[in-house]
Amino acid sequence: MSGQTEPFTFDDISETAIAAAIAKYPAGKQASAVMPLLHIAQRQMERAAGSAWVPRAAMDAVAARLGMAPVRVYEIATFYLMYNTKPVGKFHLQVCTTTPCWLRGSDDIVAACKKATGIAQFGETSADGLFTMTEVECLGACVNAPILQINDDYYEDLDTARTEALLAALKSGAPAPPPGSTIGRHASAPLTGQTALRSPSQATQNAE
Ligand code: FES
Structure with a gap:
């Protein structure tokens, strides 16, 4: 499973995830699951080939599963940066x-x-x-x-x-x-540390 057109079949892990993704949408609207399914395909490639990407064969499998024209899946996979349309490193x-x-x-x-x-x-x-x-x-x-x-x-x-x-x-x-x-900052707090809501009483005053 390393080329664009080598056969792609969803594995058991993917099938479980696909069923859960499609179930989130009303009957007849399964095409709305196209983005999760592309993500599931990318994860499967990572498991199987060590490279998280979506070959065209996988896009075709997504299209077939969701009853979509393949070109509509290609449009989405090539628009969003989170889908890798070429193999990537580990x-x-x-x-x-x-x-x-x-x-x-x-x-x-x-x-x-x-x-x-x-x-x-x-x-x-x-x-x-x-x-x-x-x-x-x-x-x-x-x-x-x-x-x-x-x-x-x-x-x-x-x-x-x-x-x-x-x-x-x-x-x-x-x-x-x-x-x-990488410098131990808490969430997105200021570098100098917390500057607001430092005590419960202050939080109460601000809420009033
Ligand atoms: S500009 Fe880099 S995260 Fe917003």
Whole structure:
């Protein structure tokens, strides 16, 4: 299951997930489950081939299952960035370079990714097949910029050293470091710590 047109059949895990996804929609509206089914297909490819992507054969299987014209599934799979239409490495590095992340040093994150993986430009996969680097637009986490999404996880508040350490850990085969802020920031609280609602009485006053 590694080519665009090699046969694709949903496995048992996928079938269970598909039944649950389709059941969320009224009878006759099963096409509304197209996005979850594409995600399920991508997860199956990750399990079977070690690369989370959706080949055309899988899009055709989704179309057949939902009674849709294949081209309608292709349109969706090629529009949304979360669907990979080409094989990707085990670790998909999605670097946000939109203005807030750029102002907070995304150029350094891109450089660190290139240095650690040997990738020369966006869209490439490293020679060892471990990493693919993609440029993405705002990931909706600007408050903790700059952001690097790796597979489904966000790594936040990065700089060169922390990005290099993160990628070195992944390369070594060690368990993935915990996602979230890499400087220990609580959620998206200010760097200087909590500045509001610091006591129950303050919360009560603000509510009045
Ligand atoms: S600009 Fe990078 S997360 Fe919004």
